[in-house]
Amino acid sequence: MRGSLVGTAVTLAAGAMLTAAMTTASASPPAATAPKAEPSQPVLVDCFWNRNVRPTDFILACGDGNSRLIGLHWTRWSPDTATAVGVNAVNDCKPYCAAGTFRSYRVTVRLDRPEPWKKHPDVLRYGRMSLTYEGARPDGFKNVVIYPLWD
Incomplete structure (x- = not known):
């Protein structure tokens, strides 16, 4: 019992x-929502499918977070292009990624090619990002690196 x-x-x-x-x-x-863009202003879609306008940080390597943009200061956010300066923090993965060290590189970020977002066709999103390294850059990277942005 x-x-x-x-x-x-x-x-x-x-x-x-x-x-x-x-x-x-x-x-x-x-939860707090990200700032909304004006109807004619494109957004930057992040790894979690959130709409971003002038984000201060942005993850480039969604799978492992080994490359991210931090401290972004936007000087332009228009219907055609957006421009910012900041830092690209990249894991050197030496001797392997889990034991690697994040290195910081000054970059100018440019977004362009606005197009309708497949997930929300009434929303424009930037389709391409280019990073221009100011001086030092990660091993194997060119001075300008272009990334197609996910849709």
Whole structure:
């Protein structure tokens, strides 16, 4: 009999904790949303399919995060192009990526080729990004690197 009382008490306690957790989660305020672009202004789509306008940081390597743009300062965000300066932090992956070191390289970022976003055809998104390295750059990189942006 003692065993069934303990089992009942454990079941009731677990149910109470689950109810409390669900109530807390459902009572949470909605997550903050990224700033919306004006209808004629393209957006920059990130790894999580969020629309971004003038982001200060942007992950380039979505799979592992080993290349990202940080400290972006935008000087232009127009219907045709966007331009920023910042830093490309790149993992040198030496001796391998998990033990590698992030190195920082000054870059100018240029977005262009606005086109309708396949996921939301009424939204324009930039289709290409080019990075121009100011001085030092990661091993094997050219002075200007061009990336097609995901859709």
